[in-house]
Amino acid sequence: MSFQTPITIASALERIHRREYVLPAIQREFVWSRDKITRLFDSLMRGYPIGSFLMWQVQEGNSGRFTFYDFMRDYHERDNAHCAPTGPLGSRAVTAILDGQQRLTALNIGLYGSFTAKLPRMWANNPLAYPKKFLYVDLLNRGQDDDLGVEYDFRFLAPEEATAGTESGDAHWYRVQDVREVRTVRDAVRTLQHRGIVDNDTAGDVLSRLQEVVHVTPTVNFFLEEAQELDKVLNIFIRVNSGGAVLSYSDLLLSVATAQWGERDARETIHRLVDELNAVGQGFAFSKDLILKTGLVLLGKGDIRFKVDNFDRETMTNLEKHWSDIEGALRLGVALLADFGFSGVTLTANSVLIPLAYHLHHRNLGENYRTSDASRDDRAAIRRWLQRSLMKSGVWGSGLDRLLTGLRTTLEKEGGHGWPTEAIEREMARQGKSLRFEPAEIDDLLDLKYGSKRLFPMLAMLYPGVDTRDHFHEDHIFPRSLLRSRAKLRKTGVPEDALPLIEDRADRAANLQLLRGGENTSKQASLPADWLRKHFRSDAERESWLREFDAIDLPEDVTGFLEFYDVRRERMRQRLVALLDVHTHTDQGPAAVALGAGQTVPDDEPDPGNEGL
Known part of the structure; x- marks a missing residue:
């Protein structure tokens, strides 16, 4: 590994667009907020260091062995939140980013793309809820903001916001990506003349500083790793990224899975499944963490904690081998939750899906389980258990891995012919997760x-x-x-x-x-x-x-x-x-307990043909 000659931001982004710089499959998704992007640009303008980058030189002829992704440019919270695969790159050499993806993507969005997030208090299906916004800087404002700790006013604005209140529509806010064409001081002067603010010292300082940061100052400092062995690169990536709190273990482990799967693209497969599960019924809020945890449980791993050792090559090979069955159990489990009326709004603990998926997987149940008369009692038992466990406080909190392991053992031993409610609740009580309710809890409910x-x-x-x-x-x-x-x-x-x-x-x-x-x-x-x-x-x-x-x-x-x-x-x-x-x-x-004349305790789920109230 060697330290390389620093390059400018403009040069780094040009290499991204020529696909000389790519993202390896072990990288996670882009997760920075708009505020983090604007703070990065403020830091650059103020001359603050933004850290070094770590890159992996993939030699000519080796790039075809690995999966790579493009950098995000136009981020959309709902429609474009995942990086797209580059597709075949041929045999040419490429440079993969091991550390610094978030910063480079932030620069790419600010200087070439856009950031689209849902407006608060608007429905997700409202076409007006997702305005496309570009990064702008206020040319006429520079000074320390004590509340935000910034000196330069960068904001993501829709074009109509940037031009509001101005006659010419171009004097106040400057779209940052336009600085790509401002390569010299003369270019900057012409820009200010066009806006009618060439005599404004603040505007001159802001624009010339932005031009210098992008085109002149060699800001991108990086180390280059030239080893071609994936295991070594993976160890470097883990060592660099697992030490901080920003990268979650699920991101890291998904990256490991992606690097080790052979037939499927793990990241694309799991992200697609998460999106499709979350679109079932009235919508859910499952995460890739839950999918990975379910995989460990359904594979029978003794230790289901999120740690690198549990995602070794053998486990990842088994996960890919049995993926169709695991995916099918998850889809059927989520469909059942939706049938029972649960959604992201009403499901207090997403983890209840894991033992449900294990039960369906262990019994090799299919789609007809949702409606068959033969499964009616089993569905009713699951529904009652779900309701009880979600009404009870503290069941799905601490000690979750231990609880899931115990429920899996119980379902394996006693769930071969139906949902074993008594055995399940005995195991939960043994772990201090009793589903017995005291009178005071009834009043609380x-x-x-x-x-x-x-x-x-x-x-x-x-x-x-x-x-x-x-x-x-x-x-x-x-x-x-x-x-x-x-x-x-x-x-x-x-x-x-x-x-x-x-x-x-x-x-x-x-x-x-x-x-x-x-x-x-x-x-x-x-x-x-x-x-x-x-x-x-x-x-x-x-x-x-x-x-x-x-x-x-x-x-x-x-x-x-x-x-x-x-x-x-x-x-x-x-x-x-x-x-x-x-x-x-x-x-x-x-x-x-008397319920009143003519009333009885309901003991089953609604008849499939009964519309109810």
């Missing part, structure tokens, strides 16, 4: 507020008549817009001393229900009694709904809300105590 992730599994367990395969919402029975407005409540005649109580209970579980999306849209802010009369054709249908959802004696208006809330909360408590087999001092067992 019933006091959950709207937006809590633990709320959905509880409501779905209490009221399984809602077909969660359909698009549904967690909805307020009495409209929140009414209960949270003291002015509206006073107009209805609610006593002043009741207002704080109503506000507090408006968002709690006893005023919440599950409704299909269409029903929720039609209900909107209607009072529940009015909505029921419009929604159901007969008194019998209304009464059936009231019993099924513990809403008996529903009042006509909001003046009866507090009494209704207390009665429904108690009915929900009794139902939950029975379902969770909670023994209080006065209980004689779950059969002694």
Whole structure:
């Protein structure tokens, strides 16, 4: 390894675009934020060192042995977040970046590309949620910003933002990538003349400094490794990248897998799977970490911790060999979670997918498992276990690897013919993860507020008549817009001393229900009694709904809300105590709990043909 003559940023980026500089498969994705990019440019402008780079010289004739990727240029959070493979490079020599990818990519985006991220508080499917933004610098502003710690004002702006409030549209913000054409001081002067600010000293200083940083100063200092053995290069990469906290182990291990797989591109395969799993149903938020961890579990590795030794060549070979089966189990597991109504919003712990995938993989189950009558009881048992484990605090936190290993052993021994609920819960209790609920925990669950992730599994367990395969919402029975407005409540005649109580209970579980999306849209802010009369054709249908959802004696208006809330909360408590087999001092067992006339404890999932509410 030898230190090379430093080069300019312009020269480095030109080599990237000629594909002389490429990314090896062991590199991770680009992960820097816009703020980190702007700070890098500020550091360059201020003459601060940005560190050295480590590069690997792949000799002529060897480049075809390895997989390489292009640098990111136009980053898009949703549509273009992964680097693309270069494809065949022939036999020519290339230089692969082992350390410095994030910095070089940041420079490439700033000087050649764009950064597109979703605007806050906008839906992901809104075409206006992802404005394309370019890096700009304020030519008329230079000075220490004590809050941000920067001297030069770099920002990512849409073109219309950069030109807002100016007559000519080009005086204030300067698009950084335009400096590629400003190669001399004369070029800089012409640029300022065109903008009408040639006499502004600050503008002159900023633009000339930017031109110097990009075209003149040899900023890119690098070491070059010339060894051609992948194992040696991999060890160098691990030594350089595993010492810091920025690179996660999952990034590193995915890189190792990519370097060792032969038939598939591991990074592209796993990233594609993550994207497709996250698009199932109402959407999830699984990560590559979960996929890699699932692979270790399903392969039967004794040690499933994220460490380099667990991703040796033998393990990676087995992972690729069995990938189709592992991928199939993950896809079926996520489809089941979606059938049960879970999503990224309602799934409190993504790790529940791992034992579920192992169960499906161990029994070699296929797509028909989701709907077959023969599997009905098994699906119901899994659903109840998922609900219980996600309602219980602390189950999927610390000690996760030990828990997953224990669940795998139990499923291997006792899960050959169905989900072994009792054995699973014995193992969890042995590890201090008991799914037994105490009376105080029931009260805590019933006091959950709207937006809590633990709320959905509880409501779905209490009221399984809602077909969660359909698009549904967690909805307020009495409209929140009414209960949270003291002015509206006073107009209805609610006593002043009741207002704080109503506000507090408006968002709690006893005023919440599950409704299909269409029903929720039609209900909107209607009072529940009015909505029921419009929604159901007969008194019998209304009464059936009231019993099924513990809403008996529903009042006509909001003046009866507090009494209704207390009665429904108690009915929900009794139902939950029975379902969770909670023994209080006065209980004689779950059969002694009265749920009201005509009510029974639901013991199975909805009939596939029953639309529910």
